[in-house]
Amino acid sequence: MHRLFIFSLGLVLAACSSVQYNLPPVSADVDGDRRAGKFIWHDLISDDPEGTETFYSALFGWEFRSLELLGASYWIISLDGKPIAGMVDQSGVAAKRDISQWMSVMAVPNAEEAVSVVSKAGGRVLREPVSIGDRGTIAVFADAQGAYFATLTTVDGDPVDESSLPAEGAFLWHELWTSDVDDATSLYSALGDLDAEALEGTSPDGSAIDFRVLRSEELTRAGIRSLPEPEMPSLWMPYLRVKSFERLEVLLSEVDDLGGEVLVPAVSRPSGGYVAVIAGPSGAPIALQTWGDEQSLIEDL
CATH class of the missing domain: 3.10.180.10 (2,3-Dihydroxybiphenyl 1,2-Dioxygenase, domain 1)
Structure with missing residues (x-):
């Protein structure tokens, strides 16, 4: 369908493995409960952050806020003031090819158990669990068929399930x-x-x-x-x-x-x-x- 369906996330992880970040929680709307299996965050790795911001701001009204992080450029993406995703600048990564992609992040109660489950199922651990501060502990995987995804064990519980539909563009x-x-x-x-x-x-x-x-x-x-x-x-x-x-x-x-x-x-x-x-x-x-x-x-x- 498109040449950028093919990528190598491991390059990103290798480049960032020595950097420790403190990222904000994915949501302030938590009640302390764990909701395993729920997708609670999304990160976009982009080789064109400026163009990406212009594109999604015009299309859906997304708002981009830059965070000051050691050795990396990261933006929080919000819609109507509510954080929905993040964006990483690929230019700060020592990648040998274009790896622009969306990364979906699933909630799990225990990061080490997630590593065990994926490994036993024939998947690959691309990034061992690592703390990213207030956001929690993240790990990145490829399943046995090669699909990339991340897991997050939050600090204070996962976002509550909303009773209404998400806004357009969410x-x-x-x-x-x-x-x-x-x-x-x-x-x-x-x-x-x-x-x-x-x-x-x-x-x-x-x-x-x-x-x-x-x-x-x-x-x-x-x-x-x-x-x-x-x-x-x-x-x-x-x-x-x-x-x-x-x-x-x-x-x-x-x-x-x-x-x-x-x-x-x-x-x-x-x-x-x-x-x-x-x-x-x-x-x-x-x-x-x-x-x-x-x-x-x-x-x-």
């Missing part, structure tokens, strides 16, 4: 596109203590989709599906909410002029609404999903 959904749905389902079910359910689905061309949903506390945390294209590498795809198909059409019409690229035009989705895949100026892919105010909450996605 993160709505997380989906693993993988070459081995059974194997991946086994790993993430164990990692997040999640229940898995198989659902029937078909792609726009009529072919069958092997699709699973992962649930905890009666909430749907993520989806796992077979690869849309056989030659694609496995990856976690984050989804941003768009309120309507008409709004999605407007956003897609603006992507090229803002320095991005429409990778997959809008197509209907079996669970409802439409989805498209875009990339910002850095080339990191992200999905846009229509989900209206009148539709059910995220647990029904």
Whole structure:
């Protein structure tokens, strides 16, 4: 689908391994509880931070705040004053290739146990657990199919589950596109203590989709599906909410002029609404999903 689906996260981790950061918590809305298996943060590694800021600020109204960190450039990304993600400047990393990408971060209660679960399932530990101050302890992995993701054990508990839909431009959904749905389902079910359910689905061309949903506390945390294209590498795809198909059409019409690229035009989705895949100026892919105010909450996605 796009050349930047292929990357090497290990280069980032090797370059940053000697630097200790104190990052703020992912949310102030916590109650001390652990919500294993919930995706609670997102980091964008960008080779074009200035262009990325311009792109997402114009498209969704994201706000970028730079933090002063030793040896690295990092921004907190907020929407309507609420932190939703971070951005790392790739130029400060000794990478030999473009590694721009979105990194989805899953909550786990114990970082060392996460290392054990991933290792036993045939995955790779790309960054051993390390404290990043007030944010907690982070570790970075590749699963057995090569999909990259991170885990975070927060200091004061994980963000509470909201009773309303996220704002337009906020993160709505997380989906693993993988070459081995059974194997991946086994790993993430164990990692997040999640229940898995198989659902029937078909792609726009009529072919069958092997699709699973992962649930905890009666909430749907993520989806796992077979690869849309056989030659694609496995990856976690984050989804941003768009309120309507008409709004999605407007956003897609603006992507090229803002320095991005429409990778997959809008197509209907079996669970409802439409989805498209875009990339910002850095080339990191992200999905846009229509989900209206009148539709059910995220647990029904």
